[in-house]
Amino acid sequence: MQHLGSFFRQTIKRNFKRIYLPSRAADHTHTQLLAFRLGYKTTSTSHKAQHQHNLYKHTTVTMSFPISKTDAEWKSSLSAQEYDVIRNKGTEAPGTGEYNKLYPKADEGHFACRACKNPIYSATAKFDSGCGWPAFDKCYEGSITTEIDQTMGLKRIEIMCSQCGGHLGHVFEGEKFTDTNERHCVNSVSIKFVKGKPAEEKAEVKVA
Numbered sequence: 001m002q003h004l005g006s007f008f009r010q011t012i013k014r015n016f017k018r019i020y021l022p023s024r025a026a027d028h029t030h031t032q033l034l035a036f037r038l039g040y041k042t043t044s045t046s047h048k049a050q051h052q053h054n055l056y057k058h059t060t061v062t063m064s065f066p067i068s069k070t071d072a073e074w075k076s077s078l079s080a081q082e083y084d085v086i087r088n089k090g091t092e093a094p095g096t097g098e099y100n101k102l103y104p105k106a107d108e109g110h111f112a113c114r115a116c117k118n119p120i121y122s123a124t125a126k127f128d129s130g131c132g133w134p135a136f137d138k139c140y141e142g143s144i145t146t147e148i149d150q151t152m153g154l155k156r157i158e159i160m161c162s163q164c165g166g167h168l169g170h171v172f173e174g175e176k177f178t179d180t181n182e183r184h185c186v187n188s189v190s191i192k193f194v195k196g197k198p199a200e201e202k203a204e205v206k207v208a
């Protein structure tokens with residue numbers, strides 16, 4: 001005999017699909033997604049439904065930061081490529097960035113957020129990962145905010161400037177490149193090399 005709870009769930013799912021989604025009844029994935037969001041376990045496309053749920057969630061998350069500007073203000077203060085990467089979380093093509101192959105000495109300067117000048121990485125944090133983007137193994141304490149990013153079917157940790165929310169890139173753990181075992185994969189266009197040390201002395205830490 002079929003379990004009563006299961007019977008009701010199936011009935012609700014069938015009726016939900018038939019009554020409330022007549023024009024989308026053929027869109028199985030969409031139905032699965034709605035079932036997932038209503039708390040039902042789905043089977044054949046559950047992974048896809050979960051992924052779409054997360055995509056939806058990601059695009060609706062709003063975070064606030066100390067430096068706040070309107071979209072129009074950001075657009076006018078950044079180049080088109082900077083705006084695309086920093087505000088729209090884009091990615092520059094691998095091997096093309098201004099700082100991909102730059103390895104300054106410790107006393108030559110540091111890397112700051114291109115959008116708001118917040119100091120983020122020391123010169124010595126930069127290392128060659130061979131991945132095509134600038135790589136850093138630590139950052140100035142408090143300079144970065146992280147968020148789980150589940151776009152593109154991957155679970156990654158997005159890194160953003162803690163002052164303006166500008167997108168920097170992603171951080172990866174456990175690759176054993178350096179002692180911190182952390183790789184910040186950063187768009188050159190998100191940062192700016194600045195001569196000298198940050199105005200305030202800052203400790204360098206891991207974020208993940």
Ligand SMILES: [Zn+2]
Binds near residue numbers: 115118163166
């Ligand atoms: Zn910033």
